[in-house]
Amino acid sequence: MSNPSAQIVLTLGKFEAAPSPLPPASEQHCIDAEVARLLPVADEVEQTVRAQLARAQRLRQAALKRAFEGKPVPQDPRDDPASAMLDRIRARRAVPPAPNGPSKTSRKSRAKVVRTPEGRIDDG
Secondary structure, eight states: OOOTTOOOOOOHHHHHHSOOOOOOHHHHHHHHHHHHHHHHHHHHHHHHHHHHHHHHHHHHHHHHHHHHHTOOOOOOTTSOOHHHHHHHHHHHHHSOOOTTOOOOOOHHHHTOOEEOTTSOEEOO
């Protein structure tokens, strides 16, 4: 008689009768030794990652705190001063829109700031 639910029935007898190949004992010992050698390394990496994530969170919070307090941050002397960058932004905004009306641009394309090969910041 067929099983109407179309599910395969796996009994303990069928499970015990199924072959389950294992590597030779010598290979099992090698595998065990390698796992024992690598587990402490994995634990150490995990601890390092957790410590670095916590450090990154503290640095992020400190940077946000300084920014909201209005404290200055060191500026690269090769960078343009903020006033020059603001002047360029104002000049770009002063240009009238295209004749077919204002175009919608994504934030990503509007906020494109890159560093030039000379190390200067180019915001447009």
